[in-house]
Amino acid sequence: MTDLHPLNRREFLKVGVAAGGGMLVGIYLPQLNSSETVSRTEVFQPNAFLRIGTDDMITVILGKSEMGTGIYTSLPMIAAEELDADWQHIRVEAAPVDEVYFHPTFHIQMTGGSSSVTSEWERLRKAGATARAMLIAAAAKNWDVDPKACGTQTGYVVHEPSNRRVSYGALAEAAATTPLPTDVPLKDPNNFTIIGRGTHRLDTAAKTNGSALFGIDAKAPDMLTALIARPPVFGAKISRVNDARSRKITGVKAVVPVQSGIAVVADGFWAAKLGRDALEVEWDEGPNATVSTAAIREQYARLSNAPGKVARRDGDPAHALQTAATKITAEYEVPYLAHATMEPLNCLVDLRADRCDIWTGTQFQSLDHAAAVKLTGLHPNQVHVHTTMLGGGFGRRGSPTSEFVVEAVEVAKAVHAPVKVVWTREDDIRGGWYRPMAYDRISAGLDASGNPVAWDHTIVSQGVLEGTIFAPDGNDGSSVEGAVEMPYAIPNVLVSLHAMKLGVPVLWWRSVGNSHTAFVVESFIDELAHASGKDPYQFRRALLAKKPRHLAVLELAAEKANWSAPLPKGQGRGIALHFSFDTYVAEVAEVSVSERDTIRVHRVVAAVDCGRVVNPDGVVAQTEGGIIFGLSAALKSEITLDRGRVQQSNFHDYQVLRINEAPQIEVYIVPSTEHPMGVGEPPVPPIAPAVANAVFAATGKRVRKSPIRMNEAV
Amino acid sequence: MIALSVNAKRVMVDVDPSTPLRWVLRDNLGLTGTKYGCGMAQCGACTVHIDAQAVRSCVAPVSRAPGRQVTNMEGLSPDVSDPLQRAWIEIDVPQCGYCQSDQIMSAAVLLLREKAIPSNDDIDQALAGNVCRCGAYCRIRRAVHRAAELARGSK
Numbered sequence: 001m002t003d004l005h006p007l008n009r010r011e012f013l014k015v016g017v018a019a020g021g022g023m024l025v026g027i028y029l030p031q032l033n034s035s036e037t038v039s040r041t042e043v044f045q046p047n048a049f050l051r052i053g054t055d056d057m058i059t060v061i062l063g064k065s066e067m068g069t070g071i072y073t074s075l076p077m078i079a080a081e082e083l084d085a086d087w088q089h090i091r092v093e094a095a096p097v098d099e100v101y102f103h104p105t106f107h108i109q110m111t112g113g114s115s116s117v118t119s120e121w122e123r124l125r126k127a128g129a130t131a132r133a134m135l136i137a138a139a140a141k142n143w144d145v146d147p148k149a150c151g152t153q154t155g156y157v158v159h160e161p162s163n164r165r166v167s168y169g170a171l172a173e174a175a176a177t178t179p180l181p182t183d184v185p186l187k188d189p190n191n192f193t194i195i196g197r198g199t200h201r202l203d204t205a206a207k208t209n210g211s212a213l214f215g216i217d218a219k220a221p222d223m224l225t226a227l228i229a230r231p232p233v234f235g236a237k238i239s240r241v242n243d244a245r246s247r248k249i250t251g252v253k254a255v256v257p258v259q260s261g262i263a264v265v266a267d268g269f270w271a272a273k274l275g276r277d278a279l280e281v282e283w284d285e286g287p288n289a290t291v292s293t294a295a296i297r298e299q300y301a302r303l304s305n306a307p308g309k310v311a312r313r314d315g316d317p318a319h320a321l322q323t324a325a326t327k328i329t330a331e332y333e334v335p336y337l338a339h340a341t342m343e344p345l346n347c348l349v350d351l352r353a354d355r356c357d358i359w360t361g362t363q364f365q366s367l368d369h370a371a372a373v374k375l376t377g378l379h380p381n382q383v384h385v386h387t388t389m390l391g392g393g394f395g396r397r398g399s400p401t402s403e404f405v406v407e408a409v410e411v412a413k414a415v416h417a418p419v420k421v422v423w424t425r426e427d428d429i430r431g432g433w434y435r436p437m438a439y440d441r442i443s444a445g446l447d448a449s450g451n452p453v454a455w456d457h458t459i460v461s462q463g464v465l466e467g468t469i470f471a472p473d474g475n476d477g478s479s480v481e482g483a484v485e486m487p488y489a490i491p492n493v494l495v496s497l498h499a500m501k502l503g504v505p506v507l508w509w510r511s512v513g514n515s516h517t518a519f520v521v522e523s524f525i526d527e528l529a530h531a532s533g534k535d536p537y538q539f540r541r542a543l544l545a546k547k548p549r550h551l552a553v554l555e556l557a558a559e560k561a562n563w564s565a566p567l568p569k570g571q572g573r574g575i576a577l578h579f580s581f582d583t584y585v586a587e588v589a590e591v592s593v594s595e596r597d598t599i600r601v602h603r604v605v606a607a608v609d610c611g612r613v614v615n616p617d618g619v620v621a622q623t624e625g626g627i628i629f630g631l632s633a634a635l636k637s638e639i640t641l642d643r644g645r646v647q648q649s650n651f652h653d654y655q656v657l658r659i660n661e662a663p664q665i666e667v668y669i670v671p672s673t674e675h676p677m678g679v680g681e682p683p684v685p686p687i688a689p690a691v692a693n694a695v696f697a698a699t700g701k702r703v704r705k706s707p708i709r710m711n712e713a714v
Numbered sequence: 715m716i717a718l719s720v721n722a723k724r725v726m727v728d729v730d731p732s733t734p735l736r737w738v739l740r741d742n743l744g745l746t747g748t749k750y751g752c753g754m755a756q757c758g759a760c761t762v763h764i765d766a767q768a769v770r771s772c773v774a775p776v777s778r779a780p781g782r783q784v785t786n787m788e789g790l791s792p793d794v795s796d797p798l799q800r801a802w803i804e805i806d807v808p809q810c811g812y813c814q815s816d817q818i819m820s821a822a823v824l825l826l827r828e829k830a831i832p833s834n835d836d837i838d839q840a841l842a843g844n845v846c847r848c849g850a851y852c853r854i855r856r857a858v859h860r861a862a863e864l865a866r867g868s869k
Contacts, residue, residue, distance in 0.1 A: 207811030210747020628849025
C-alpha cells in the first residue's frame with residue numbers, strides 16, 4: 001500500500017483529517033459487534049478498543065494484523081499510555097470486522113502502507129484517556145470525592161488526600177455504568193512514560209514455543225485440507241480434467257472446480273498434495289501463453305525513448321538538458337518480485353447454513369468479509385473473519401480480489417465441511433501478484449561547475465493500483481512514487497510514466513513503487529556526483545540545503561558510518577537516502593567484491609526519522625528486517641517468465657538472503673516530536689542503491705540492473 | 715499403524731510410511747509449531763530433532779522415526795525456559811515469528827552437540843538453511859550467543 005496521491009498531498013491530508021474527525025463518533029461503541037456476548041458485570045468495555053476485566057487484565061482490541069512489524073505491541077503501548085495501565089496486564093485481541101476499525105483514510109479494515117501507528121495514534125490515545133476518565137469517575141463516586149482530586153498510578157485510581165487506591169479491575173463494574181465523558185484531555189507528550197520507551201514485544205513468548213497461531217495452524221472439527229491445481233499460465237482456463245487417479249489416493253475426499261483452478265480436498269495436506277500431483281488437467285492457455293520477460297524488457301526499453309505521461313514537471317527540462325555543459329543518460333531495470341512470505345497463503349472456512357467462520361492471516365479483513373458475504377449469500381453479521389497471526393505479509397496478504405479467501409469459501413460450499421486451502425510454495429512463487437518489473441531511462445544535465453540543472457526520468461512499468469479500490473484518476477502513483485518526490489535541488493525536472501497493462505498480475509510489495517524508484521534515483525544521483533568529480537555524500541548534502549529532515553538522516557548515517565574513513569582495496573562504501581510513507585531513511589553500505597565477482601555486504605548503517613517513536617526497539621527491528629528484505633531483492637531475487645510460464649518455483653531458484661549473507665546492521669533514530677509515522681516499509685528502498693553505489697566505489701563499475709550482479713556491470 | 719516417540723510421548727499414527735514426518739506432526743498429532751515453508755529442504759521451516767540431530771521433516775518420511783526420539787518446537791521446553799527461548803525473548807528476535815521455531819531447533823543442535831561457545835561463523839553455518847523472510851538474522855546471531863552464555867550459567 002502506499003500513500004495514494006503523491007501528487008495531491010494537500011488533498012490526501014484533507015481526507016485524513018476529515019475522516020479522523022469523524023472517528024470521534026466511531027470510537028464510542030457500547031460494545032463490539034461480535035458474536036461473543038460480553039457480560040457488562042464482568043468487564044468494562046468503554047469503547048471498541050478496550051476491555052478491562054475484573055481481574056485487572058486489559059485487552060486492547062485491534063482491527064489490525066500482526067504480520068511481524070510489532071504493532072501488536074506498539075499500538076497497545078499508545079492506549080496503555082493514556083490509560084496509565086500496568087503494562088504487565090496488557091493483552092491484545094484481533095478485532096472482528098467492523099466499520100469502527102476502518103482505516104481513516106482508506107475506509108476499509110486493513111493493515112498496510114506503514115500506516116498503523118499513524119492512523120491509530122489519535123483514536124487509541126482517546127480510547128485510553130476516555131477509559132481512564134471513566135475509571136476515575138467511578139472511584140470518585142464510590143469514595144464520594146471530587147474526581148479532580150483523583151489521579152491514576154499504573155493500573156490504580158488514587159486519591160492522595162485520603163491515601164486511598166483501587167485497581168482498575170475492581171472498578172470495572174462500576175465504571176461500566178459511568179456516563180461517557182466528552183472532551184477528555186490527552187497527556188502532554190512530555191509526560192509519556194510508555195510511549196518512547198523500549199518495550200518487549202507481547203507476542204515473543206508465543207513465537208518461541210510453537211503456540212502462536214498462524215492461519216495455517218487453525219483447526220476446525222472434522223476439517224479437510226485442499227490444494228488447488230492452478231493454471232500454468234496467468235488467466236489460463238481449464239479445458240479438460242481427468243481426476244480418476246486423484247480420487248483413488250487414500251485420503252482424497254473430493255475434486256472440485258473453483259475459479260482459481262481444481263481443488264483436491266483430502267483429510268490432510270499430504271493426501272491433498274498426492275491427489276493434486278495425480279490430477280491430469282489440460283488448460284486453454286489463452287493470450288498470456290506467449291508472455292516472456294525478455295520481450296517485455298525489449299518493449300519497455302523501446303518505449304523509454306520517449307517521455308510518457310507527465311507526473312512532475314519543474315521548469316523547462318528539455319531546454320535545460322539541451323543547453324547543459326554535460327549530459328548523462330542511463331538505463332535502469334528491476335524485475336518482477338514475489339513476496340515469498342514464509343507462511344504460504346492459506347484460509348480455513350467453516351461454512352454452515354446460517355454462519356460462516358473464516359480464519360486467515362489477512363491484511364484486508366473487510367474486503368475479504370465482503371467477498372465472503374457476496375459468495376455465501378449470508379447476512380454480513382453471519383460472516384466472521386478471525387484474524388490469526390500472519391507469517392509475513394509484505395503486501396501479499398492484502399489482496400484486492402481476496403482470492404485466497406474466495407477460493408476457500410468456494411471449496412467449503414462444494415464439500416459441505418470445514419476446509420482449509422493451503423498454497424504450496426510453488427503456488428506462491430508462480431502465483432503472480434508480483435512487484436512490477438520496470439525499465440527507466442534517466443538523463444541529467446550538469447552545468448560547467450558540475451551542478452545538476454536538468455533531470456528527465458522516464459518510467460515504464462505496470463501500476464498496482466489499477467482495478468483496486470485505490471485506483472487513481474491520473475498517473476498510477478505506485479509507479480512514480482519516490483521518483484516524483486526526488487528531493488534534490490535541481491531547477492528543471494521531468495518525471496513521466498508509460499503505464500503498461502499486461503497479463504502478469506502485480507501487487508504492492510513492501511514499499512511498493514519506492515523499491516524501484518529509489519534504486520534508480522539514488523543510483524543515478526551517485527552517477528552525477530562521480531561525473532562532477534564530487535564526493536557522493538557531499539554532492540547530496542549540497543542539493544538538500546532546503547530539506548532539513550532529509551539532510552539530518554543523511555548526515556547521521558554518514559557520521560555513524562565514518563563515511564570518509566578509508567577502506568581496504570576491493571571494498572567500497574555507498575550511501576543512499578529515500579523518503580517514503582512520510583519517513584526518512586538514509587543507509588550506508590560497506591561491500592566487498594571478490595576476484596570472482598562475489599558481492600558481499602559487510603555492514604549497513606541506517607539513520608531513521610519517523611517522527612515521534614512509540615517503541616524504539618521496534619523501529620530498530622523493522623529497520624534491520626527491512627534492510628535484509630531489501631538486500632534479498634538487491635542481490636538475489638528475480639521472477640522471470642518464458643512462454644507464459646514463471647521460471648522460478650521455490651527457494652532454490654527464487655533465492656532470498658540467508659544468515660550467512662547478512663551484514664552487521666546498526667540503526668540510529670533521529671529524536672523527533674513530529675507526528676509518528678510508520679517504519680514497516682521505509683527502510684527497504686535505500687538499501688539496493690546503497691549497495692550499487694558501494695559496488696561502484698569498490699570497483700569503478702556501475703550495475704544498473706537489479707539483482708545487482710557484476711556480470712551486469714558497465 | 716506406526717509407533718513413534720514424539721516429545722517423549724509414545725504415539726500411534728495410521729499413515730502411509732512415506733508420508734513426510736512434518737505432515738504427521740502437524741496434521742495427525744496437531745503439533746503445529748513445526749511449519750511448512752517449501753517442502754524441499756530449502757527453507758528449514760520444518761526443522762525438528764530426531765535423536766538430537768536437526769532434520770528437515772518435510773523430506774524425512776515418517777518411516778525414519780520409529781525407534782528414535784522425535785522432538786519438535788512444542789517439546790523443546792513449553793514453559794520457554796530453554797536458554798535459547800530465554801535469549802529469544804530477551805532480545806525480541808521474532809517479527810512474524812513463523813520461522814522462529816526452526817531457527818531455535820537448529821540453534822539447539824548447534825549449542826548442544828557442536829559448539830558450546832559458537833562464533834558468528836559457526837552460527838551462520840548452522841543456520842544458513844533456515845530462511846527468515848522478515849530478516850531477523852542480526853538478532854538471531856545475538857540471541858544464539860546470549861543463549862550460549864545463559865547455558866553456561868552467566869548472567
